[in-house]
Amino acid sequence: MPDNLEEYPNTGASQTLSEAELRAHWMPFTGNRQFKRQPRLFSSAEGVYYTTVDGRKVFDGLSGLWTCGLGHCRAEISEAVSRQVASLDYSPGFQYGHPLSFKLAHKVVELTPDCLDQVFFTDSGSETIDTALKMARGYWRNRGLPGKTKFIGRVKGYHGVNYGGIGVGGIGFNRKLFGQAVDADHIPHTVLPENTFSKGLPDAGAYLADELEELVLLHDASNIAAVVVEPMSGTAGVLPPPKGYLKRLREICDAHNLLLIFDEVITGLGRMGAYTGAEEFGVTPDILTLAKQITNGAQPLGAVVSKQEIYDTYMDQGGPDYMVEFPHGYTYSAHPVACAAGLAALDVLEREKLPQRVKAMSGYFEQAVHQLKGAPYVEDIRNYGFAAGISLQHCPGEPLRRPFELGLKCFEKGFYVRWGGDTVQLAPAFVVTEEQIDSLINAVGEALHELP
Numbered sequence: 001m002p003d004n005l006e007e008y009p010n011t012g013a014s015q016t017l018s019e020a021e022l023r024a025h026w027m028p029f030t031g032n033r034q035f036k037r038q039p040r041l042f043s044s045a046e047g048v049y050y051t052t053v054d055g056r057k058v059f060d061g062l063s064g065l066w067t068c069g070l071g072h073c074r075a076e077i078s079e080a081v082s083r084q085v086a087s088l089d090y091s092p093g094f095q096y097g098h099p100l101s102f103k104l105a106h107k108v109v110e111l112t113p114d115c116l117d118q119v120f121f122t123d124s125g126s127e128t129i130d131t132a133l134k135m136a137r138g139y140w141r142n143r144g145l146p147g148k149t150k151f152i153g154r155v156k157g158y159h160g161v162n163y164g165g166i167g168v169g170g171i172g173f174n175r176k177l178f179g180q181a182v183d184a185d186h187i188p189h190t191v192l193p194e195n196t197f198s199k200g201l202p203d204a205g206a207y208l209a210d211e212l213e214e215l216v217l218l219h220d221a222s223n224i225a226a227v228v229v230e231p232m233s234g235t236a237g238v239l240p241p242p243k244g245y246l247k248r249l250r251e252i253c254d255a256h257n258l259l260l261i262f263d264e265v266i267t268g269l270g271r272m273g274a275y276t277g278a279e280e281f282g283v284t285p286d287i288l289t290l291a292k293q294i295t296n297g298a299q300p301l302g303a304v305v306s307k308q309e310i311y312d313t314y315m316d317q318g319g320p321d322y323m324v325e326f327p328h329g330y331t332y333s334a335h336p337v338a339c340a341a342g343l344a345a346l347d348v349l350e351r352e353k354l355p356q357r358v359k360a361m362s363g364y365f366e367q368a369v370h371q372l373k374g375a376p377y378v379e380d381i382r383n384y385g386f387a388a389g390i391s392l393q394h395c396p397g398e399p400l401r402r403p404f405e406l407g408l409k410c411f412e413k414g415f416y417v418r419w420g421g422d423t424v425q426l427a428p429a430f431v432v433t434e435e436q437i438d439s440l441i442n443a444v445g446e447a448l449h450e451l452p
């Protein structure tokens with residue numbers, strides 16, 4: 001890092017931060033050296049816009065990090081949070097409770113598919129996945145099948161960054177530094193050349209689910225606890241499932257007595273044009289995870305929603321009733337302020353019928369984003385609901401460079417988009433207008449034309 005950050009005065013960060021302050025924070029999933037030379041700092045947000053510390057308005061093209069579908073700084077949520085922090089700021093989650101978590105659990109049960117009836121709260125998406133994996137293994141042990149410990153994930157899958165999540169996840173970059181995680185194998189991803197520029201669900205690829213049969217043959221169902229997939233991969237660059245693919249996975253899981261876990265940290269609560277991907281794609285898992293949108297990003301909170309039978313198995317095997325049936329939980333599980341934010345956020349989501357709005361406008365978003373076909377370096381575009389991924393042709397020897405450069409160009413133009421791997425991702429808020437969608441797509445198009 002340069003000694004003098006004043007060498008890079010272009011964003012106004014020095015207006016608010018000293019060099020020592022800027023140095024002290026080791027930022028997550030960030031090129032720290034580049035960021036600290038060229039900081040990108042937001043100071044406030046409203047609706048679908050951020051404001052930077054130097055007063056520029058920036059359109060939010062990813063709803064925060066897939067978190068803020070209702071738009072930023074919704075009064076309903078900030079008021080609920082303020083009220084809660086002033087009345088019950090913290091309540092121990094172990095052996096004691098508070099009413100809000102039960103009300104929120106009930107609301108989540110109402111919004112998720114019928115047989116998913118039990119909600120366990122965590123503080124993040126990564127924790128929901130690790131919780132779901134433990135829940136699955138413990139379930140089989142309680143059922144007298146302790147050998148069922150292995151997990152099957154999918155190549156390109158993203159399930160957060162804890163050891164369970166990187167083990168079942170299928171993104172090598174996220175684990176190569178960190179050594180062995182949980183015991184997992186992976187079915188192939190669903191990106192096929194014949195599906196390039198598909199709109200919505202791709203036609204080809206349901207047969208790829210049959211690869212799960214191969215892994216069952218290899219490892220034997222008696223050793224496998226669960227299959228873990230995102231119904232639509234988000235972080236890998238928005239990969240909607242091929243038609244019939246998820247149904248086939250469900251059938252294979254049923255045939256071999258494997259639990260099916262849907263990681264709906266991105267797809268849950270509106271983004272797909274339904275309350276869950278499970279509802280939208282017509283396939284119900286045994287365990288479903290939520291986070292991000294559950295509080296509209298205003299508070300950290302995750303939820304693991306399981307079938308009643310899984311909960312009942314734990315209760316039946318729990319021993320005397322003073323015993324803890326599931327030895328798992330976090331200091332901040334079901335934090336009262338997070339639950340207050342969750343109740344307010346889900347109330348807005350339902351009251352304003354935002355999943356329905358996403359569904360109604362997803363055709364507009366689809367035609368807009370596919371206008372980028374033919375722009376420089378665009379190799380593929382995929383979309384579903386209010387989510388789109390654009391794959392860019394690699395710079396020779398540097399597959400990650402071009403999306404990074406595109407992201408920075410968009411930011412200069414006043415648009416925040418996410419880059420990751422060889423893709424750029426778009427996920428506008430559920431309240432976005434057609435004009436705002438057009439301006440986002442125009443900005444990305446212009447930026448593509450300006451790439452070297």
Ligand SMILES: Cc1ncc(COP(=O)(O)O)c(C=O)c1O
Nearest residue numbers: 124125126158159160263265266
């Ligand atoms: C599908 C999925 N699972 C899990 C996670 C991890 O969530 P968190 O970053 O809240 O730990 C993410 C985050 O993007 C995600 O997209």
